[in-house]
Amino acid sequence: MSDQKTILRALAGETLPVPPVWMMRQAGRYLPEYRATRAKAGDFLSLCYTPDLAAEVTLQPIRRYGFDAAILFADILLVPQALGADLWFVTGEGPRLSTITSQSDFDALKPVEAIHETLGPVYETVKILSGELPSETTLIGFAGAPWTVATYMIAGRGTPDQGPAHALKAENRALFSALIDRLTAATIEYLSAQVEAGAEVVKIFDSWAGSLNGADFEDFALKPCLEITAALKARHPGLPVIGFPREAGEAYVGFAKATGVDCVALDNSVDAAWAAKHVQVDGCVQGNLASSHMVTGGQALVDETRAIVEAFSKGPHIFNLGHGITPDADPENVALMIETVREGRS
Numbered sequence: 001m002s003d004q005k006t007i008l009r010a011l012a013g014e015t016l017p018v019p020p021v022w023m024m025r026q027a028g029r030y031l032p033e034y035r036a037t038r039a040k041a042g043d044f045l046s047l048c049y050t051p052d053l054a055a056e057v058t059l060q061p062i063r064r065y066g067f068d069a070a071i072l073f074a075d076i077l078l079v080p081q082a083l084g085a086d087l088w089f090v091t092g093e094g095p096r097l098s099t100i101t102s103q104s105d106f107d108a109l110k111p112v113e114a115i116h117e118t119l120g121p122v123y124e125t126v127k128i129l130s131g132e133l134p135s136e137t138t139l140i141g142f143a144g145a146p147w148t149v150a151t152y153m154i155a156g157r158g159t160p161d162q163g164p165a166h167a168l169k170a171e172n173r174a175l176f177s178a179l180i181d182r183l184t185a186a187t188i189e190y191l192s193a194q195v196e197a198g199a200e201v202v203k204i205f206d207s208w209a210g211s212l213n214g215a216d217f218e219d220f221a222l223k224p225c226l227e228i229t230a231a232l233k234a235r236h237p238g239l240p241v242i243g244f245p246r247e248a249g250e251a252y253v254g255f256a257k258a259t260g261v262d263c264v265a266l267d268n269s270v271d272a273a274w275a276a277k278h279v280q281v282d283g284c285v286q287g288n289l290a291s292s293h294m295v296t297g298g299q300a301l302v303d304e305t306r307a308i309v310e311a312f313s314k315g316p317h318i319f320n321l322g323h324g325i326t327p328d329a330d331p332e333n334v335a336l337m338i339e340t341v342r343e344g345r346s
């Protein structure tokens with residue numbers, strides 16, 4: 001048991017003396033070596049689809065910091081692209097996609113079986129990584145949750161309130177549900193192929209789960225996550241799954257039981273002591289330091305890191321940020337965070 005990787009032990013429900021640690025967006029623009037490799041690739045999507053370079057940026061934060069997990073370098077919006085949507089990134093603004101607002105837009109999408117044609121290079125990246133990562137480092141694959149991915153496909157871009165997706169849901173429930181179902185099926189195939197290529201854990205990012213309420217949360221956050229998790233575990237017995245229903249608030253309570261995920265990732269809008277009591281009772285949790293500490297550093301970073309480690313110390317915990325690290329973060333603050341998490345380790 002104890003020779004198992006720390007992340008896998010925490011995901012299996014073990015309370016460790018020091019929590020394993022990794023960071024969302026750990027391969028990213030705050031690192032000079034990432035910026036250099038991205039410049040070599042030319043643009044963000046070329047970086048995602050060039051296996052040698054995608055593997056290289058995934059490994060950079062592992063070499064620099066010795067994180068306990070590496071997360072595949074890719075993006076949640078590659079799935080819509082693989083289903084036939086146009087996708088491009090506007091520098092300084094974010095993603096743009098062709099929109100899905102009518103039945104004919106939906107009918108033009110490709111069938112689920114076609115996704116591997118586009119996503120083949122991602123599986124190749126996973127294969128390279130599973131050969132190159134240090135033996136103690138866990139490889140995490142990921143995909144966006146259907147609701148979050150649908151919000152980008154419907155609006156054609158990121159939106160502050162996911163208004164266009166909520167509008168389609170209200171106006172044409174059948175079309176909206178068909179899109180969710182297509183994404184659910186595609187996500188199962190995509191994550192399954194990542195596992196076959198060597199991913200040891202998968203994480204489902206539902207970044208906009210917080211804008212779903214009541215029955216909508218059940219239908220479009222819980223149900224797709226349950227379907228994906230059940231299908232993956234049926235195909236790959238014992239596969240650990242992390243769910244991230246960001247800003248779910250009170251709905252974090254019971255999320256693991258309702259979906260079958262092994263670990264619930266928490267954003268930093270929930271109090272760690274509250275989450276230990278109400279969420280960690282059901283199993284492993286991940287989180288939840290505010291990513292702003294990676295910009296500001298200092299004693300506040302140390303104090304808050306210690307407080308989170310302490311709050312979750314009575315149960316299984318993976319230390320992480322509450323959301324991705326931002327480009328203006330100082331790499332020295334990341335080192336300070338890791339050192340603080342591990343200070344009790346002998």
Ligand SMILES: Cc1c2[nH]c(c1CCC(=O)O)Cc1[nH]c(c(CCC(=O)O)c1C)Cc1[nH]c(c(CCC(=O)O)c1C)Cc1[nH]c(c(C)c1CCC(=O)O)C2
Nearest residue numbers: 024025026027028044071072073074075076094205207324
């Ligand atoms: C909503 C979402 C996206 N992508 C993702 C989400 C869900 C998590 C979240 O809420 O942040 C997930 C994601 N995106 C990326 C990863 C790689 C793994 C990791 O290091 O965590 C992961 C897991 C790389 C990326 N994805 C993106 C970058 C920056 C691109 C660059 O290098 O210019 C990276 C490193 C681009 C991206 N991709 C997306 C947006 C909105 C943007 C633009 C915003 C920005 O510029 O930060 C869509």
